[in-house]
Amino acid sequence: MNRLSRRQILAAGALAPWLPAARASDFPSRPVTLILPFAPGGVADVTARTVGQAMAPLLGQPVVIDNRPGAGGIVATQAVLGAPPDGHTLLLMSNATAVSVHLVRKLPFDVQRQLLPITTLGFFELGLAVPANSRQGTLKELLAHARSQPGRLTIGTIAVGSTQHLSAELFKARTGIDALVVPYKGSPAVINALRTGEIDVAFEILSPLLPQLKAGTIRLLAVTGTQRFASLPEVPTVIEQGVADYSVDSWNALAAPAGTPAAAIERLRAAATQALAQPAVVERLRELGVKARASQPAEQAKLLADEIQHWGRVVRAARIEPE
Structure with a gap:
């Protein structure tokens, strides 16, 4: 085996800080799959397809919608969590994600710990x-x-x-x-x-x-x-x-498996934000009764945490037992 010279080692060390950035600039390197816990044709599905189509040219790769309804969102979420955390497989979250914490007795994952927020897409x-x-x-x-x-x-x-x-x-x-x-x-x-x-x-x-x-x-x-x-x-x-303290919004958002590189999260967030600012996207969502709205990951994380607490109180007050 050939030994590396001191000069070669130093050269490699000088290049090392640039390698992650180079890899990040190559993201995405293949189509991005957005997995939905909903059947085709509904508001969430059309929202995802509309935003995904607008994101595709910004990312330089298609955004493929994969509908996997079933088991209160567990099927879709597990599919995302089982994928490599590289930003190429995403989950469409909703307030149903928050509610499931209280309706499923033994949820096989922790949505706050195992999913990284990217951005909200819209509220309705x-x-x-x-x-x-x-x-x-x-x-x-x-x-x-x-x-x-x-x-x-x-x-x-x-x-x-x-x-x-x-x-x-x-x-x-x-x-x-x-x-x-x-x-x-x-x-x-x-x-x-x-x-x-x-x-x-x-x-x-x-x-x-x-x-x-x-x-x-x-x-x-x-x-x-x-x-x-x-x-x-x-x-x-x-x-x-006259009904004080009563408001309800449904919402959809993008999330990725924990461990996804921050650069990939930011690239996806930026593309979604630009897509949601396009007049054609805003108008299409408005026709569905959806208000297009992007967010920072921290805002989305707070939204999910607040929703988990809020709907937990409602579920308990309604005496709905988890299954």
Whole structure:
């Protein structure tokens, strides 16, 4: 074996600090896979595809969407955690990520320790909808009706533990009404039940409600954000109508496995931030009821921590047992 000369060793040492930077500049070296814990076609899926398509030319590589629904997000999360932590495999997080901490008795991972935040993509509130022929024209009228007939008001949502379901439980707690929350298999079933009068009110994200609102088959009494939704300026918030300390936002964000190089995280964050600033992306998300919003990793980490605490209180108050 040939010995290295002192000059060769010194030369190698001089080059060493530049090697990580050179590797970082080559990222990504192949397509980036974004794994979603949701089926195709929903708000999260379309959001991911819209932002991913805009990120691709900025990264110089395609962003491939891989839908892996199932087990409350566990399937998708484990797929990401099992991938090399090099920035080429990402997870689409949501507030369901925070809720799962309280709904799964033995979660096989620690989302705060094993996932690195990159950036949020967007936030979207829910709508409180009633049938078009409902006698209640405002939220105050709905609450008065509910209080006059305890236990009679029916609130439709999707599955137990979903943002919609927990938002309804939080609404009951904040208003003090006695109402029956009825979970359905999906948004189409909830909307159909609302249109036919099977339920009195529905808590649902805005995207599936907007076509029904335009068709005149439902009415929106409120939105759950802290501010009115720009596309529906005539619809007041729940807070505006006297329900203090009530706001709910769903959100989506990007995360990578722990151990992913900081340079890769920053490259992905910068590309997503630039994509979210593009007018076409902002408009497409707005059509879905989503407010495009990027963040720093630290902001996203705080959001997740706050959401875990918040939804934990709601789950316990609603006496939902983990499975």
